[in-house]
């Protein structure tokens with residue numbers, strides 16, 4: 001329920017409403033500058049509006065029937081601004097661009113990719129160390145080694161790193177050529193069995209050292225250590241177990257607004273309501289710093305990888321106060337259309353873009369067909385920067 005105060009309502013009148021809410025065992029969220037809006041949070045059942053309508057200074061009382069409250073624009077009309085390396089992402093802020101190759105590749109290519117993303121003027125570098133694939137048996141990323149390469153990109157460019165947490169991986173054993181990367185000692189990544197215990201234990205190389213067990217070298221821990229923003233991919237858009245763990249690892253309970261941001265991609269067949277409910281879930285587990293990412297939905301439009309959903313940005317905007325970015329690379333799946341998708345999304349109010357870019361897209365390890373070159377990336381950043 002939201003209680004909108006009349007213009008000019010006194011602070012005592014606002015306090016009376018808040019006290020009424022607290023007396024009923026619920027919590028209150030106050031927003032709005034001139035006209036205060038007080039959200040009543042935590043009620044499992046309908047609350048009688050008359051309890052508030054009769055209080056002095058109250059203008060309008062509205063029952064919110066949406067299941068999501070924490071990220072609901074009706075309850076929180078002001079945009080949530082999510083911090084990224086000193087800038088803010090969200091409605092009304094300068095549009096941002098996060099770019100990079102689909103997957104982390106060899107170190108030299110990654111450093112070059114970092115350089116072109118930085119020179120284009122983008123605000124963040126993104127590449128996947130753990131890759132969920134259309135065919136699961138394809139190359140799944142360099143894992144921890146990939147995260148270490150992302151550290152090097154960050155060191156050399158200063159760009160914040162966005163990378164995906166996929167879930168129950170341990171370390172990726174094989175490279176794209178099917179061989180174990182030379183930097184990894186095969187001994188370290190082979191599962192070991194302990195007498196009397198059927199579970200495989202994956203010991204090191206990880207921050208927890210050789211004596212640590214499987215659960216503690218779980219990839220989400222590593223991703224949290226290395227990423228500035230954790231991405232949840234479309235295949236995991238509604239994986240509540242993963243969402244819960246990611247929220248628990250990234251949240252800052254004392255200062256929720258300082259939680260490490262999560263970039264949540266829309267599940268490929270999720271409705272907008274389902275999508276927003278997933279963001280609500282992250283917020284409910286303590287991390288409100290969620291950036292929503294539209295990336296096209298299924299079934300695909302003829303000739304495209306997906307059905308581009310930038311036209312739903314204004315609808316999403318009405319539902320939630322969270323930042324919204326658009327990923328034209330996955331939405332279209334066609335390199336030449338990425339620019340059009342980027343412009344369309346900006347025109348529909350996107351707060352930012354996610355772009356797959358590579359120094360030499362023809363040679364990209366994954367998703368090369370939808371990856372743009374440095375010149376196109378630069379053009380996209382210019383368009384985004386100049387968008388009012």
Ligand code: PEP
Nearest residue numbers: 102233234235265295330
């Ligand atoms: C990606 O971001 O490279 C990716 C796999 O995206 P999605 O989850 O949207 O398919």
Ligand code: MN
Nearest residue numbers: 102356366367
């Ligand atoms: Mn990709």
